[in-house]
Amino acid sequence: MTDTLHAQWVVLDIEGTLMPTAGVHVVLYDYARPRLGPWIDAHPDDLAVRSAVARTKAEAGLPEDATTAEVVAVLHGWMSADRKAAPLKDLQGLIWQDGYARGDLVSEYFPDVVPALRAWHSAGLRLAVFSSGSVAGQIASFSTTTEGDLTGLFRHHFDTVNAGPKREAASYAAIAEGLGGPTPGRIVFLSDVPAELDAAAAAGWQTIGLARDGEPFAAADFGAHRVAKSFDEFRIVTDD
Structure with a gap:
């Protein structure tokens, strides 16, 4: 051409x-996946995290008192389906920001x-x-x-x-x-x-x-x- x-x-x-697609679907997804629950629990007062959790519950039809584990199960399902859900993307972005800042991700x-x-x-x-x-x-x-x-x-x-x-x-x-x-x-x-x-x-x-x-x-x-x-x-x- x-x-x-x-x-x-x-x-x-x-x-x-x-x-490469693997740079996202393997490296970044695998980094975020086990950190979603701990990140949510560690940032209960973060407005961005609270908003993402609330939107996840609303989109998934979970009750407002759903546990972190129930929210994470939904997020993991969205990741497996490669669903471009905004609350998932927001949480992943926060986790990746931290990972890049720490030098875990390049x-x-x-x-x-x-x-x-x-x-x-x-x-x-x-x-x-x-x-x-x-x-x-x-x-x-x-x-x-x-x-x-x-x-x-x-x-x-x-x-x-x-x-x-x-x-x-x-x-x-x-x-x-x-x-x-x-x-x-x-x-x-x-x-x-x-x-x-x-x-x-x-x-x-x-x-x-x-x-x-x-x-x-x-x-x-x-x-x-x-x-x-x-x-x-x-x-x-x-x-x-």
């Missing part, structure tokens, strides 16, 4: 696009990713993230990586709470507003999930599908979207 795209903003998915990206991010940033492109993981979790993951602290590369972070579902065009319209209202055609979205690319394209965005070897969507049908196996296979430049 040798396409050159002209844009103002590059919006990036994380899982399967910037880092993000590792595909080898083509960080050089491309730095080059785009240096060239004047504006970078943002749209991931199902919480904004807090996103920032934490970029703060401690094998390539150093990358948080300064990104101007905005979006998740399914502040933007909406990743497979709905309205979410991408909301993000465009959050970016300051650039012309939709000046935004490029990179993701490994065809349905997400469809939604972004429906909102008028340019799209690139990442079909990385060994990833769940490597052999997916990307339809009319541009497709690449790595960031080395295309160029994004700005006219600004």
Whole structure:
């Protein structure tokens, strides 16, 4: 693929696009899973934790006096089903923040990713993230990586709470507003999930599908979207 795209903003998915899916589903999920209950019990007065617990009970139909163990059973079920439930994402984000701060967690990206991010940033492109993981979790993951602290590369972070579902065009319209209202055609979205690319394209965005070897969507049908196996296979430049 040798396409050159002209844009103002590059919006990036994380899982399967910037880092291996196993980096989330194995490393991060396995870190959070045994810590959910202890974290809830250790932070009874934390408003974010209390809110997440209350929302979990409401969504799962649990009584208000449900035990931590009952809440955690629901959260574990959501994790196993890979359900993008907001209260789960909030709790995971808090736990991951702590894990990165402690040095227990260090993000590792595909080898083509960080050089491309730095080059785009240096060239004047504006970078943002749209991931199902919480904004807090996103920032934490970029703060401690094998390539150093990358948080300064990104101007905005979006998740399914502040933007909406990743497979709905309205979410991408909301993000465009959050970016300051650039012309939709000046935004490029990179993701490994065809349905997400469809939604972004429906909102008028340019799209690139990442079909990385060994990833769940490597052999997916990307339809009319541009497709690449790595960031080395295309160029994004700005006219600004």
